[in-house]
Amino acid sequence: MSLPTILVADDDRSIRTVLSQALGRAGYQVRATAQASTLWQWVEEGEGDLVITDVVMPDENGLDLIPRIRRIRPDLRVVVMSAQSTLMTAVKATQRGAFEYLPKPFDLKEVLAVVARALATPAMPVQPAAAPPRPEEQMSLIGRSVVMQDIYRIIARLTTSDLTVMITGESGTGKELVARALHDYGPRRAGPFVAINMAAIPRNLIESELFGHERGAFTGATSRVAGRFEQAAGGTLFLDEIGDMPPEAQTRLLRVLQDGAFTTVGGTVPIRANVRIIAATHRDLRQAIREGAFREDLYYRLNVVPMRLPPLRERVEDIPLLARHFLNENADGAGNVRVLDEEAMGRLQAYRWPGNVRELENLMRRITALHPQESIGADIIDAELAEVSSSGVPGEGTSTETLAEAVERHLRRFLAAGAGQDDMPMSDIYDKVIAEVERPLIAMMLSATRGNQIRAAAMLGLNRNTLRKKIRDLDIPVVRGGA
């Protein structure tokens, strides 16, 4: 049997060389070209078993070539590489029928894994042409970090799917923005996007907000009111802060997800639920399940496609892009845009950002409003950030508090919550508390070492196998290493 042949098109000679060598070593035959036209000629002549193509080439855009390739050779998989690693590139590549999208710079191991996977996957049917992106398309999500590329890839893969998605991430990381992107690029984009925040609605009203109510269902219900499920029919229902959903509403939601129908509060006639659900939370739902505050069966129904949005401090390389974007958006009345000097940018990248992208956005707004000079230096950033920490950021203790004092403060709350709950008996307190401390400690070390367990074990002074066991036992998500 002849070896599979890979056709490579990229106008960058070094990329052609690196790919040809790596693919050759892995046992493939390779033909490489700098021209889209040569690639097209090979495809027309029936050459090759797989294409790896760049997007921007001197004679043609690689993305435009994909539908033509798919038309004459539907079984030929196409892998797209691009240095313009934006959400739009990922979405366009997927919509036009690319098998996979690889942002540059790429990891050779990843390329080889994608090639092997593409050659082993049966040919996909040619999809009907997806609706072209709207002309006024704006780049909603900013960021080119490896972790954001993973997010773009998931959004791109879900453009033709209705699957339920669960987005987790700290407050201000962009969960709602991602939910909107999933809707805007998804199959229900012509329908409504309806958001409801569980934390912002009084608990006793959540069920009627979600499912609507009949006239006379409770005191003050003077007419029939449609709930968000009905309002979102044909579109997407975004359930924000799902971890704050009261138990009765959780049970009701689970039933809707199981049966595909719901009844209004006070109603008896089932109404078919025609919504795609996207849920989001900043809480650790597994922890909430352990504490008996969230239904495990509901969690599994919602967690079909999990997406974790990393905190801003885990993607500092995105900070300059985001900062510039927010400064451009917030030009002052005279149309002047503030510019951050290098040192100022360094300060932003060193800060912890407990409020994540929202905090950065607010800071850029404040700087434009309060500082008339065009160039912004580190002194201004220092002063503004000092202002924020002295006014107290939610979730942060006072700066003089010791770790032991902070632990004691949290323990008091933890024990009080446990004592007040019937389903959390006061037993195994020692193990539970130690697990509470171990989990964030290990997660932080893994994050600081970009998932390198050997280094994390060394920093912690733990044996590697002990660390591995703890990661497993404590159910700590393993972050991927850098490229």
Ligand SMILES: Nc1ncnc2c1ncn2[C@@H]1O[C@H](COP(=O)(O)OP(=O)(O)OP(=O)(O)O)[C@@H](O)[C@H]1O
């Ligand atoms: N990647 C991004 N690119 C551009 N803007 C972003 C990005 N991520 C977040 N933002 C902006 O930051 C702000 C907060 O985002 P969003 O409301 O989506 O966060 P969230 O995680 O849903 O927050 P919360 O949990 O507090 O509801 C918004 O103004 C949003 O436009």
